[in-house]
Structures are given as structure tokens and as C-alpha cells.
Amino acid sequence: MGKIFTAGVIGAGRMGKIHIKNILLNIPELKLKLVADIKLDDQLKEWASDMGVPRLTQDANEIFNDPEINIVIIASSTNTHIDFIQEAAQAKKDVFCEKPIGTNINRIKETLEIVKRENIKLMIGFNRRFDRNFKKIREIVASGQIGTPQIIKVTARDPALPPIEYIKGSGGMFIDMTIHDWDMACFQAGSSVKEVYACGAVLVDPEIGKAGDIDTAALIVKLKNGALAMIDNSRQAVYGYDQRVEVFGSKGCAIADNEPTNTVRLYTAEKTKEDNIPYFFLQRYMDSYAEELRSFLDCVQNNKEPSPSGEEALQNVLVAIAAQKSFEENRPVKISEIDL
Amino acid sequence: MGKIFTAGVIGAGRMGKIHIKNILLNIPELKLKLVADIKLDDQLKEWASDMGVPRLTQDANEIFNDPEINIVIIASSTNTHIDFIQEAAQAKKDVFCEKPIGTNINRIKETLEIVKRENIKLMIGFNRRFDRNFKKIREIVASGQIGTPQIIKVTARDPALPPIEYIKGSGGMFIDMTIHDWDMACFQAGSSVKEVYACGAVLVDPEIGKAGDIDTAALIVKLKNGALAMIDNSRQAVYGYDQRVEVFGSKGCAIADNEPTNTVRLYTAEKTKEDNIPYFFLQRYMDSYAEELRSFLDCVQNNKEPSPSGEEALQNVLVAIAAQKSFEENRPVKISEIDL
């Protein structure tokens, strides 16, 4: 009853598989028709068969050319995002694309023009906005219960170092990791970034320093609405995947703590103990990936503007460039310096 | 590789649907072949088709007669459990059956004889043992971290009254609701019930009293290993589905609190606030239903003894009868008075 929505997914790596699984199991209103991946090996074939993926291809064009497919989900490597969004837009298909949208500001802007011209929906995958805890904080802030946001604090620490090869190809800690956090700060405050001061250090592993990157970061981000955001990151929190948000305002404060692994407390003669918070990001954020796809589908079905939008994704990339510059020059950098 | 396990499900009501969904989505090693339900209406047909149930029937015998089916899951009405277990056992199929196994002690014993004779596996669905929090407490207790259990406390309160018609057919609060709680106490202590003292009262709704039942209960259960268990129940906890367990022992204490709806705390000039705990039992226990099926499959695959076993289920029913007698006569009642 009503229009049928049919999806093609480009990229069946870790993120692609998450989206495929969510479509098949958790979003019955969205039909999966085709999955494209340039590395179409036996392992992927077997996985797809087990999951009930209808068809696989190596050629993303099959997705763009299939008139039945009206939704394209892009989860391929970052350097392909821009091209695939443009092709999907030109094929008049709505697009959900993993973050980041890209790294070249001019090409992102060009892409947003095409998206606008072709009048398609574009949403970028900043999934943490859809985490039940952070979404709840946003609801509290948006309802006015804490008044005007004044200080926003985001803590995001990974449980363990990624392989050094990953670091080398990541584009640096700010665009790879911190980008989620100013997105969160802007989302919570309902504003965008005016200026950023970014500190970084190599405190975890000297190999990361040799690779030209940092493993620890602390930032102060001034938002356009006057609020001050503070972000701290580490590549290695040995006790688990530490993800917290706090919004302090004129009428109160809302704080989201980590999700517990279980609610059991053990009292012995030595200490009171609990299990650690989860280590794996999927334990924490799995539900948020389904939620973001549901939100996207809702926008497509009901002609709403998706958020995080392409414009927000562009802003996030601009902040990443400013943060990197701030770190290198050890001074606060305005977004207007970057976005000429 | 290895034997294929194929299931037939009898009963596609609320519990049956949960098991069907879990087999299809969460337990890939178990193949669903057939679902039997005496009420095979269009609604069920549509649901089954959407879910991908291969075939439906009105006749449970089709399940017993299908040589390919080696696992039978019984989720039909309580009064059919005994017959279906016996038939499945005689057809040499392993059985997972919803609680309670039955209400007639002699027929339960007869059934356990058949189960033993036919050498099949039988597990009864006391799913709360598989809740991540309560399972964690059991692991702590079993590992000796809190020493010898001395006091066990179980709180189980429903968020809202069921329809009065449900109450009338429930067999009474003890066998309908509290049965989960002494099962939990025994599970945690690794023991069984010796004597029970049960208090009850009608404090929520006089209609429940008119229907011959109670809505509030407090019990002291003496276990064979000397531990004292305390259970409290209410049919109506307006703040949510309140499910907590505490085990106190010679070397410590382990306490499982309710699961939070989210981790957000809101601080305002008036109060510090959180969202209520979940109201719906499926929010709390959904994962435990998949866990119990996985545990059952593991027992079948690896020739382990399932737990909760048929014998444990029988004990639980004996305690229910003793509790009812205790309440009616206002005195502690030994299980040996009931189980002659």
C-alpha cells in the first residue's frame, strides 16, 4: 500500500554489511534488491547468500541503471563517495551516504549543487545522533528544559588502537574521529561552528606520531550561537568504548553516561565492582544504525529534509580542516578562514 | 557440516511468535520448517508470510510425523503442554516447552518418565534465567565470589493490571507470576525449595479479590541448602516493569538493578530526573528468549542436560501448590506435604 521503496547498496564492507543486515531484518518497509562491491569474493558471496541478499554485482552502475531502485546506500571507501552521490543524484535516486561525504571542499560543494538541482534527498551517516541516549538529550534541549545551551561536552574515546596502517590512511585523527564530536555538539546546540582551537598529543603510542598523526585530542569549539563546546578524544581507553555527552544550559544540565554491559554490582570485602562498559562500538551503536536508516526512509517517504544533511556534512569537513590548521599552528582558527 | 536441526513450532500466539522470530532472525543454525496453530486465520497467515515462515498447518501431528523435524517448540496453551510433550517424546523429538509444564503433578511425573524412557531432551522456558543481568549474578555466585548464598531477594512487579479475564484463567498469582521468582531463587542458589510461607493481599484492585485472586504477594522460601529467599510481587508498579535480584552470601553480595531506558540524567532547579525503567516485559527480556533457545540448541547439539529441566519445572509447580496452601492456611508449608 503506497509507493514501494527499493534499495541498492554500494560497498559491502563492515558498514555496508551493517546497513544490509538492518534493511533485511529491521526495516521491512525497505526492499533490498542489489548489492554492489568491487571485491566480489567467495566470502562475500557466502555471507550474502546466508543473509538472503537477492543479488550481488561488481558494477555499481547496475544500481544506478535499475529503474526499480529508488534508494542508494553508499558505504564504499571514502574517496568514492562524491562520485557515487553525483551518479545517484543524476539517476534521480535518493541517497544515504556514509560519513565523511568527502575531503575536497570544492567537490563537496559541486555535489551539493547537483543534489539540489536534481532535487533528491541526501543524508550523511552521522549515526551517533540516533543513539537513544544522545537523541534523548537533544529532545530535552529542543524542548527547552535546560534553557539556552551554554557549555557542551563530548567525550569520545576508543577502547584500543587501530592498526597503524589504518591510522596512515585515516586522514588524521580530527577528520577520522573528532568529526563525530563537533557534529554531536552542533546537533545538540542546534547551531554550527564559528571557531575551533585544537590541541593534540602523542601520549599512547609513538608509532602514531611517526605516522604523522596524534592519539589524544582536546578541543574548544565556539558555536555561532555563543555556546562553548569541549571535546576530548583518545585512541585508547583501556576500560572500554567511552562515549558521553553533556549539555549545560541556563535552566539545567543533561548528561548521558555510557551504557552499562549489565546492571550487576558485586560487593565484596575488597571493593564494589561492576563489569566494564562495552568495548565494541557495535555494542553501543548498533541500534543507532537502524534508527538512522529509518529516519532517512521517513524523510524520503514523507518528503522531509534529511538531517544530518549534505550541508551539515560539508560544515563538518570544514571544521576538520580548521582543527588540523589550529593544531598545526597552535592558535584558534575561524571557519571563515577556511571557507572563503 | 554436522547434523542439521529442524524445528516445528506448536502455537503461534504471543510466545510462539517470539520463538518463531528468534529462530528466523537470530538462530541461523536452527531451520524452521513448520508452524502449527489451531487458529489458522488470515492475520496469522499474513504475519507468517511477512516473516518468511515456510509452512503453516492446523494439525500439530504433521510436526510429530515429519521425520525431518527433530526439535519441537511448544508454545500452545498451558493445558496442552503435557500431551504435546508426550507425543513429541514418543516421536523421539527433543522438546522446548513454555512454562508451566502443567498443573497436574501426576501427569507431569508421568511425562517426565516418558521423556526419560524415550531419552529426549526437555527444557522448560523459564527465560529470566537467561537475562544478561541475572545470568551474570549466577556466574558470580557459581564462581564462589560471594561465598555461600544466605539471603536471596527477588522483586518482580508488573507495570499494569492484566484484564480481569486473564486473572480468572491464570490459575492464581502464585502459579502465574511468582513461579518465575522461586525458580530464580533456586537457580541463583543452586538449590531447591524445602518450605514456603506465602502472604497475599488485594491492595491494587478489589475486582481481583472478587475473582478469587490476590494482586500483591510476599513470600519467604526456605531452600534445602539453608538459604532464605524473599520474594515480593505486585500486579501494578506504575513506574514500570520492576525486576530485580539480589544474592547475599558469606563473602559478598551481588545485586542486579533494573535496566535503564536510557542513561540520561536531567538536572534542573527542581529535581534530578531520569526516564522510567521500561514498562513492557519484552523490552526487558527479549534477548533472554533468544538466549534460552540458543542454550537449548546447544544442549541438543552437544548432548548436554538442558536446564531449566523438566524436574525443575515439576518442583516449581509443587512450590506453587504449597504457596497457595500456605496463603490459604496462613502457615509455612513444606514441599514434602505436597509431594507425597
Place this chain on the structure above:
Amino acid sequence: MGKIFTAGVIGAGRMGKIHIKNILLNIPELKLKLVADIKLDDQLKEWASDMGVPRLTQDANEIFNDPEINIVIIASSTNTHIDFIQEAAQAKKDVFCEKPIGTNINRIKETLEIVKRENIKLMIGFNRRFDRNFKKIREIVASGQIGTPQIIKVTARDPALPPIEYIKGSGGMFIDMTIHDWDMACFQAGSSVKEVYACGAVLVDPEIGKAGDIDTAALIVKLKNGALAMIDNSRQAVYGYDQRVEVFGSKGCAIADNEPTNTVRLYTAEKTKEDNIPYFFLQRYMDSYAEELRSFLDCVQNNKEPSPSGEEALQNVLVAIAAQKSFEENRPVKISEIDL
């Protein structure tokens, strides 16, 4: 400005010292004039001198005969309470007396008659009612925020065994320890006890059993207003002094957890840890002793009826006798069986 209140304290043991210290340091409106203790040794003299106690005596009569003293605080051994209350009452002095008021029902009743006839104030020291947490729960209950109380849970566990000599002279676990807990249940519910079912066991130390006492207790107490109270006690909770109260009602539930030693949580690769709750009862209840004296002084100053009153203290002793009988006969015992 206004009448001056001058106190004499009988008994300078552990409890007496607490009251003396509170009068001197925390209750400036109450003047301490005289302390009587039959064991007037050098150690006590030195302590009194350091604290600034104006005068010491061995003879309690000096207190009764001093016309300036209008408040008598009795903290001598239990078997002297009744006599001292009667003497103080006959001397027209208001009395604060440590719990229990006594053990002989007839003598307690006789004493309450004298108290009434002489028209003095009498308050008995069930200090836990003045703990900030339990007092807060009572305020919540009294304000109607949780509706009608239905289930009341009191957990009281000592951190370590007292000397076996103490046990022998204690009168038994129920009157020595549990008496605080049904007092708490009655206080919270605003009702009194109708019937009690008491279980006990020797699970901690067989020596306690040899001394004719128990070390673990579980009780269900039916209150006159229909609420069910559940109490559990242990003589040894190795993780600290465990004192919790929960009141569940028709509109909600109020729960007081233990006080933390500090608010620090330590997250490491192994576990999340906290310091244990305090081990020593004075860490938990010190403030409550000052609060109860302030409450008593307020009653005296403003002609209010003190609570816990002598009548409440009598009820508490009746419950202790009923609990002991219930435990010995393994059956619920009504207070009306005891209070003929």
C-alpha cells in the same frame, strides 16, 4: 531568650558519649550540667575533661534532685531504663531514653502510665528514623507521592560479628537488631504491626547457634493498614554496614540506597570499581543522633508529642516477643496473642 534547657546524662558508655558530644558541639540550645555513670574511672574523667563536661557523678540521683536540670538523657544499660524513666518522670523531668525501653511488658506499661500521669515528654532513641535518607522517604510517603504503601522492604546487615559475649547478653537477634527494622517499617507506613512471621538461621558462625541465637533473619510483617513489610538481617555483611529501605505504593516507589564512602569510580581494564560502603555504624548514623536530640528538644520546647513515643517503643517490644515466638514455633504470630 526564653526558657533554658539543661540536661543531665545518665550513662557515659558508647551511646552516652555520642549524646554528650552532640549536646556540647551540635546543640547549643541545650546546656549540659551533669553526667552520671556508675563506672567513674580515670579514663572517663579524662575524656569528660577534654570534652568540657562541667561535672561528673556516680549517683544518678544527683540528676533527679537537681532542680535546674529539666531534661534527662538515659543511655545506661537496658535493665536500668525503666527505673530511671520512672524516677525522672516523678521528678517532673522530660526524658530521652535509648532503645529498648525495657523487656518486661507489664513494667513498660506501668512506666507509660507514670509518664502520662506526670505529664512529661518521653522519647525513645530509634535514631534511624532521623537518618537523612530514611527521613526523606518518610516525607515522600507522608506527602502522598507514592500513594498508599503496599510493600515495605528493610535490609539491615552488620559488617562484622560482635563478640560472642555480646550476643549472649543481647536478648536475641530480634530484640537486639531487628527491632530497629519493624520500627522503620511502621514509621514509614504510618501504621503498626498486626502479625509477624520470623525465620532465622545460623549461617555465619556456629558459635552463635551454640549461644542459642541466630545470625541471619528474614521476616514478613503484616501491618494493621494492610501493607506487607519484609525484613532481612545478617550479623555479617563483609562489604560494609548495609542499611537500605524501600517503600512501594499505589503511585510509586521510594528507595534509599546506602551512603557512599566517596563518589569516585575507577575504570580499569579489569573492572569498574568503587570503594565499599562504610563499615562503621557511626559513619552512617552519626548525624541521626544529633537529629533525634534536636527533634526531642523541639518537642519539649514547643510542647509537641515526641516520636518515637513510649507507646511505639512498647509496640516494638511486643513485636520482638512475637517474632521470637514465631521463630520458635515456625508459624505467624499475631501481636494480639502477646498483648493480652
Place this chain on the structure above:
Amino acid sequence: MGKIFTAGVIGAGRMGKIHIKNILLNIPELKLKLVADIKLDDQLKEWASDMGVPRLTQDANEIFNDPEINIVIIASSTNTHIDFIQEAAQAKKDVFCEKPIGTNINRIKETLEIVKRENIKLMIGFNRRFDRNFKKIREIVASGQIGTPQIIKVTARDPALPPIEYIKGSGGMFIDMTIHDWDMACFQAGSSVKEVYACGAVLVDPEIGKAGDIDTAALIVKLKNGALAMIDNSRQAVYGYDQRVEVFGSKGCAIADNEPTNTVRLYTAEKTKEDNIPYFFLQRYMDSYAEELRSFLDCVQNNKEPSPSGEEALQNVLVAIAAQKSFEENRPVKISEIDL
């Protein structure tokens, strides 16, 4: 037995009264002989008499000239600190002085020279280090349990705006309020400040802006040992006096939350609620004032070096000057720029 320590207190305002009360009630080993205050009015005389202060004077010289007094406690107005420390030192008396030690760097250095030359003990009152929670974190850090500190977070928010007159005379938010927080960061990390970047804003009350000050602050402080500290302040947290510390390191993380007003949680159909955290700084920090005096006395008695030392206090003032400069010029400022 042993040397007697006798104190004179200069200044009997809010802080002076706290110290006097602590000496009289909580630190029996320290004898109070004389209190000097230039405003010796009837109100102070009455208060001193009630408290048992032996003698009052308007002339601080009486303290310096009294050979029996060997400890001077300075709690007079900030602009007198330097002079009084110097006079006390020259009189060979050990000194505890309220923070800040002063505002003129040269005069502070000159004073520290005199302190060194006269070989007296000097401790400055950064009392929060003696808060049971923050002290516990320091113990954890110092014991190596969280490894090398990498990120330190300090949140300090006042519950309500001070009078605008107070703001005008405060020297600005950084030296008045934030000075506690980098002291805390340095204390926790066992290091000192290398560089500071300070942001400030007027988000609470425009009157504060008109007075040339800010009411909201966010800082990143780079410590010499490489750790990054983040501090946030507000003059108005409507939900209470918000004081939290977090130290994240290579092996774990220690977090001190606010102290609760009580441990009661209220569950109703609408929400789960708690009482707010305390509003008043004395509710939170009262114990810490006695602890710091005890620590000082211990240093004097046992010839230990007091901490927070005069040198640490000097560093704290240098950071305040750097923070103010950083805020005014919107750039990170090194301490070496200030301390030429």
C-alpha cells in the same frame, strides 16, 4: 607530651570563622589563643563568646608579638595576605594563608624568599585538594592505578550569581574562580602548567559583562608532563554546586561525581527523581577545611613540606595572569611569557 601548638587567627569573616570553628571543635591538638579582626563589632564579639574564643583583638601585631603563638592563620582580605605572611615569617611563626597568596608576582616572590630565609612553613588554602573525593582520585593516580595521566577534566559551576559588587572586586573570573581548577589539575597530574588557552563568555547575566567580567569559561591547559587539562566554569548552575573531576590515563580513568544530598530515588508514573545536589559550597567542602588544617598541623608537627606550597600558589597566580591574557588576545599563552 610533645610541643604544644598555639594558633592566632587573623580575619574573622566567613573563611576565618570556618577555621576558628574547626580549631575549636575538630582539631583538639591545636590551641586557639587569639583572633584579630579590624572590624571588631558586637556581632563578632557575641559569636566569639558563644564559640568559646579565648580573646579578640583589633591589632594583628598582638598575634605576631605573642611568643606563645607559633601558628598564624591568615583569613583576612586578599590585599593583606602578603604583608601578614611576611610579618609572621619574620616573627618565626608558621603560616597557613587563604588563597590567593596575592596578585603581584614580584611581591609574592619576595615573600617566598623571606619564608625560605626564615625557614618557616607556609601553606596556602586550596581546600578542594582535601575533599574526600578529589583526594581519593589523587591517591588512585599517585598509586599508578590509572597509569600516566593524559586527560584531566575539571568542572566547577557555582549554583547562583554572586552580587555584582562581589564580581567587581573579584579580580575577574579566572583568578577568583578558575584558579581552584588548574590547581586541581596540577594536583591530580602531579605537574604544573606550561600553556593555557582560555575562552570566556557572558551567557548568564549581561551586567557581568558591563562590569568587565565573564560568567562562563572553558579552558585547555597544557601541563608540563604532557597531559591536557580541560576546565569549564559557570557562575550559575541552577541545579546546584557542580564540582566534578576526571583523570584519564594510560591504564584507566577515575571519575569523582558530585556528592548526593541523599540516596533516595523516587519512582513514579512520570519519572524517576532524586533530590538535587547540594547548593551550598559548605555542604560540599566543610570537611575539606578541617582536613587542610590537619594536614598543615601535621607538616608543622613532623617537619614536612606543606602542600599546596607557596611556590604552587605563585604558579596558580601566574596561570591566572596567562589565562586572562589568553582570553583577551584569543590565543594560547605560555607561562614563560608571563614569568620572565
